[in-house]
Amino acid sequence: MKIGVQVGQVVGAGHDLQRQWLEQLEQFRAARDAGFDFLSWGHHWLIAPFQHFQPIPVLARFAAEAGGMELVTGVLLTPLLNPVQVAEDVATLDHICEGRLILGAGLGYRAEEFEAAGFKMSERAARFEEGLALMKRLWVDTEVTHHGRFYHVTEARPTARPYQRPHPRIWIAAMTEPAHPVPSDVPVHREFYVARTHEEARAKARPGVEAKYKGYATHGLPGVAASFAVDQLMDDPFVIGGPDECLDRLARFRELGVTHLALRLFWPGMTQAEALGMIELVATTMLPALQKL
Numbered sequence: 108m109k110i111g112v113q114v115g116q117v118v119g120a121g122h123d124l125q126r127q128w129l130e131q132l133e134q135f136r137a138a139r140d141a142g143f144d145f146l147s148w149g150h151h152w153l154i155a156p157f158q159h160f161q162p163i164p165v166l167a168r169f170a171a172e173a174g175g176m177e178l179v180t181g182v183l184l185t186p187l188l189n190p191v192q193v194a195e196d197v198a199t200l201d202h203i204c205e206g207r208l209i210l211g212a213g214l215g216y217r218a219e220e221f222e223a224a225g226f227k228m229s230e231r232a233a234r235f236e237e238g239l240a241l242m243k244r245l246w247v248d249t250e251v252t253h254h255g256r257f258y259h260v261t262e263a264r265p266t267a268r269p270y271q272r273p274h275p276r277i278w279i280a281a282m283t284e285p286a287h288p289v290p291s292d293v294p295v296h297r298e299f300y301v302a303r304t305h306e307e308a309r310a311k312a313r314p315g316v317e318a319k320y321k322g323y324a325t326h327g328l329p330g331v332a333a334s335f336a337v338d339q340l341m342d343d344p345f346v347i348g349g350p351d352e353c354l355d356r357l358a359r360f361r362e363l364g365v366t367h368l369a370l371r372l373f374w375p376g377m378t379q380a381e382a383l384g385m386i387e388l389v390a391t392t393m394l395p396a397l398q399k400l
Contacts, residue, residue, distance in 0.1 A: 113149070138176075147181030170207075178209070181369065183212050186230070197269065218327070242274075246268060300316075300385075312347050320335050372389065
């Protein structure tokens, strides 16, 4: 099983942005050196009360130092974007990554993002499907004419071909079980916190979980009510505890057919020392055993 790091929107508004970037670059290097298999970077606009850098330029920067790590857009909200731009950006990034790119794509769920893009949120699924189909044609066909509900190109001659043929692997974000037949890649993202003991992990995780999920509730994430129960989340589905406990729970994902497991190692309010310490603790107590599964 491949084990990765998920970087989402966890840095509070008002944090010095240059310091944030340098710290996240250091975290990436630490994860790479620790032996993690991939890094996944999230995508949102106007994400207050957090602040977040955008995935395409960040992953392009990381690619220069990634070594054998795979890099994942986790997830790119493609209904917000023009599929021609996405197709060319992804093809470019795939060459920068030398074929180690995975395109994670999803619908999005925040009305303010769709308002900013100038689209109706009710159109997101249709835009997603049409846009992805057009992107695949732009990566493969010599000439593309497409006149759909939302997007139009006429006798376009694409020149930006991905490094991977016919295109990078595509992971579709979902909050349900995968359809059948099960795809060759089964990635799962898990909210996670490990410390030396169960009690220490729960105590340290609580402030970050509360802050993150208060933000999710404000943003309207499906399944997160304004009165969410922190303890219930921390019991399940989150994985929070000491190393042996977390290892046992994460190993069960392989039994379910999971091939790629992305862990959130960074939470609101964590210091840089705590973030780097989490990477080191996972690497020394759990990572080799999980990668053997």
